[in-house]
Amino acid sequence: MTSAEAMRTEAAALLRAAPERLRVPFDDEDLRRWIEYRPTPRRPGMGLGELGDDGRKAAHRLLATALAPHAFAQAMAIVALEEVLDRAEGYRRGRHSADYWVVVFGTPAPGERWGWRFEGHHLSVTMTLDGDTVYSTPVFFGANPLATAYRGRPVLAPLAPEQDLGWAVLDAVPRNLLPQVVRTATAPADIYSGPRADVTPPPPGLPAVELPDAARDRLDELVALYLERLPADIAPRVDRDRLSFAWQGPAVRGGRHYYRVQGPDLLIEYDNTADDGNHAHTVLRRPGSDFGGDVLRAHRAARPH
Structure with a gap:
């Protein structure tokens, strides 16, 4: 299965698992041409915290279609770091690992122009498709902390x-x-x-x-x-x-x-x-x-x- 086929399959599964407000028209340029890796109270689409178990799993499966296994592991570590950072900040800002958002632009069908994005603090992956052609950028990964160590030995450094x-x-x-x-x-x-x-x-x-x-x-x-x-x-x-x-x-x-x-x-x-x-x-x-x-x-x- 090509990446384009996998994306269509998983995006359709996501839309079945979650409410229709996951979908935005493809020609909404302001929302589609968007990258925001800083904390923000709301993004286009739905947050993982709003989705049920099936919806969250579908969102993760969609993200996995765009990333190699090692990069998917990096992305999941970045998501987990929100909890680590929240603790380091004394829980003042209420950061959490469910504050990542997924959105689909248009209709994920063969021959169509459509796209999707998975995004939150320090993570933004946008895929745009025209039929079987995939435009695979931008891809942003960040990390705070960049590295966590125990007595000089690395624990996590995505x-x-x-x-x-x-x-x-x-x-x-x-x-x-x-x-x-x-x-x-x-x-x-x-x-x-x-x-x-x-x-x-x-x-x-x-x-x-x-x-x-x-x-x-x-x-x-x-x-x-x-x-x-x-x-x-x-x-x-x-x-x-x-x-x-x-x-x-x-x-x-x-x-x-x-x-x-x-x-x-x-x-x-x-x-x-x-x-x-x-x-x-x-x-x-x-x-x-x-x-x-x-x-x-x-x-x-x-x-x-």
Whole structure:
């Protein structure tokens, strides 16, 4: 079964298990072209806390159609961290792991334009479909705390690979090239793309073709990590020779830091600056193809209404 087929199957099951207010018209651009990874009192669709057991399970099954097994495990750990964060904050904000929302745009049927989103604090996954074509971004994963340890031993760190491979790329950059890679001594407060539907990519970093082989190999691993959050049949294809890598913040471990990878219709960002460097945001975006790009406009041009 292709990912598109699986999404149609699970979205239809979700709509059977839950009330119709899960569904929003596909051409509601304000709600469909939406990413909000910060806490907010309400989102489009229904929260997991409003769904019964069957509805919650259907929502999780739908999410699983868009993520590889390891990425689905990361997503579920991010959801669980809401309870950990709530405890750390003294339960002042009432965070909870049922405060994640699912919504379906349009009708999940063969040949149709439709989409869906699973979203809450530090997690936003949006899939847009035009028939069997899946536009598989944006995909946002965050974590607070980034890592929990017991006497120096890790207990839970769902975004450890994203952090470790970022450092591996920087460590492999020769000292004479560091000034071209490390753009500023301080990291930005958040990812540049932010919670915005439309992205203006920041300036590119050092071209990958100018990196030595060791650094390029690590960069390839880093890019693969983000692309392989998705099943192989819907993961973006990228030209590795047209990528660039940029870093902001100290070039030594322990400081607040940020990196990005860019290429044609590709933006990967990682930012770890809040809470003394123990609170990370990561995102995989395609600035020209997020939310289906111009799929709605193209559809209307091909089929005048």
